[in-house]
Amino acid sequence: MAIKSKNIATTCVHSGPMPDAHGAVMPPIYLSSTYAFETVGKQRTFDYGRSGNPTRFALETCLAELEGGIRGFAFGTGMAATATLIQLFNAGDHFLVHDDLYGGTYRLMASVMTTKGVDVEFINMRDLDKLRAAIRPNTRGIWTETPTNPLMNLLDLTAIAAIAKEHNVITLCDNTFLSPYFQRPLDLGMDIVMHSTTKYLNGHSDVVGGGAVTNNPELADKIGMLQNAMGSGQAPFDCFLVLRGIKTLPVRMDVHNANALALAKWLQTRPEIKEVLHPGLESHPQHELAKRQMSGYGGTFSFRMQNGEMVKKALSNVKMFTLAESLGGVESLIEQPWTMTHVSMPEDVRIAVGITDDLVRVSVGIEHIDDIIADLQQAFEA
Ligand SMILES: *Cc1c(COP(=O)(O)O)cnc(C)c1O
Numbered sequence: 042m043a044i045k046s047k048n049i050a051t052t053c054v055h056s057g058p059m060p061d062a063h064g065a066v067m068p069p070i071y072l073s074s075t076y077a078f079e080t081v082g083k084q085r086t087f088d089y090g091r092s093g094n095p096t097r098f099a100l101e102t103c104l105a106e107l108e109g110g111i112r113g114f115a116f117g118t119g120m121a122a123t124a125t126l127i128q129l130f131n132a133g134d135h136f137l138v139h140d141d142l143y144g145g146t147y148r149l150m151a152s153v154m155t156t157k158g159v160d161v162e163f164i165n166m167r168d169l170d171k172l173r174a175a176i177r178p179n180t181r182g183i184w185t186e187t188p189t190n191p192l193m194n195l196l197d198l199t200a201i202a203a204i205a206k207e208h209n210v211i212t213l214c215d216n217t218f219l220s221p222y223f224q225r226p227l228d229l230g231m232d233i234v235m236h237s238t239t240k241y242l243n244g245h246s247d248v249v250g251g252g253a254v255t256n257n258p259e260l261a262d263k264i265g266m267l268q269n270a271m272g273s274g275q276a277p278f279d280c281f282l283v284l285r286g287i288k289t290l291p292v293r294m295d296v297h298n299a300n301a302l303a304l305a306k307w308l309q310t311r312p313e314i315k316e317v318l319h320p321g322l323e324s325h326p327q328h329e330l331a332k333r334q335m336s337g338y339g340g341t342f343s344f345r346m347q348n349g350e351m352v353k354k355a356l357s358n359v360k361m362f363t364l365a366e367s368l369g370g371v372e373s374l375i376e377q378p379w380t381m382t383h384v385s386m387p388e389d390v391r392i393a394v395g396i397t398d399d400l401v402r403v404s405v406g407i408e409h410i411d412d413i414i415a416d417l418q419q420a421f422e423a
Pocket residue numbers: 118119120121143145146186190215217218236237238239240249250251
């Protein structure tokens with residue numbers, strides 16, 4: 042059986058494996074789509090691959106333990122996780138969404154969720170009074186993401202959860218940027234935590250996947266029903282890869298964190314840079330909240346160059362960094378949210394929240410920090 046530990050490094054290595062006849066140290070990949078019933082009317086643990094699969098169950102158990110919840114779910118993509126979770130809400134419900142967030146989440150909420158009749162309202166939840174004032178009798182859910190992608194703004198999850206509890210509102214948090222290694226939203230009062238496991242949890246840029254965990258039994262039953270009814274669960278091979286990635290999450294996150302902070306401090310010394318958006322810097326307006334709510338800052342952050350032309354030049358000249366979307370892999374990536382990750386957000390919305398052409402987002406890898414800095418330096422000076 043899995044080793045239970047209060048230490049996340051141990052959980053990452055030991056959570057999830059199942060006993061098997063050969064004593065396999067790593068969980069087997071069960072590809073079978075169907076499972077024999079013991080007898081008429083009596084199924085074993087699993088009956089059909091959409092409803093459940095041993096390899097997926099191993100990952101789901103691991104996700105639940107990492108986030109401190111009672112049940113975890115693995116989905117085909119991060120967006121499949123979110124698409125499933127929003128089915129908890131119905132036509133006529135009022136749903137509050139933080140206004141600066143992952144572009145794909147924005148698109149899903151602004152299109153699919155709205156079309157289905159949910160009254161979606163985007164507000165800036167850094168302003169807690171605004172959040173309090175926005176709650177109506179039919180408000181059913183609050184969607185948060187912190188730190189936000191790509192602006193690195195933080196939301197005070199404890200305060201938001203407290204406001205929501207007063208009004209019986211379900212709180213959800215996208216914890217993709219930090220992973221449970223640096224932030225545990227359920228411990229802070231959130232009801233459901235969501236992940237794009239594509240990012241840090243898998244960590245090797247070779248899977249797309251999603252996750253959700255809750256500590257509320259009623260919500261766990263509903264999400265399980267939806268995952269089965271909608272068929273949004275993750276394939277066994279991909280579950281295996283995410284589980285394998287999780288085993289090294291703590292060591293990867295420590296290096297991502299140290300490299301990103303060192304790069305952020307170096308960027309602050311450069312004349313090409315107007316502003317560095319990193320919650321670990323004292324200059325970050327929410328640095329105190331960061332220290333209180335997170336145990337590390339992660340490996341992804343953004344900075345503003347003097348103008349969009351400089352961004353174009355720098356991004357055309359990187360050699361080790363790859364000009365690519367996504368984040369959370371062992372390799373360093375760089376991108377311009379204005380033309381890449383955030384084009385799914387209308388131009389006026391991007392400008393209103395501060396996603397302009399001078400903004401650059403980096404996913405700092407685990408290469409040696411000297412090589413990371415040297416690559417950006419040569420790209421700036423090219
Ligand atoms: C990538 C990402 C998602 C979407 O996940 P996919 O696996 O690409 O579907 C959601 N939220 C955040 C913060 C992300 O970075």
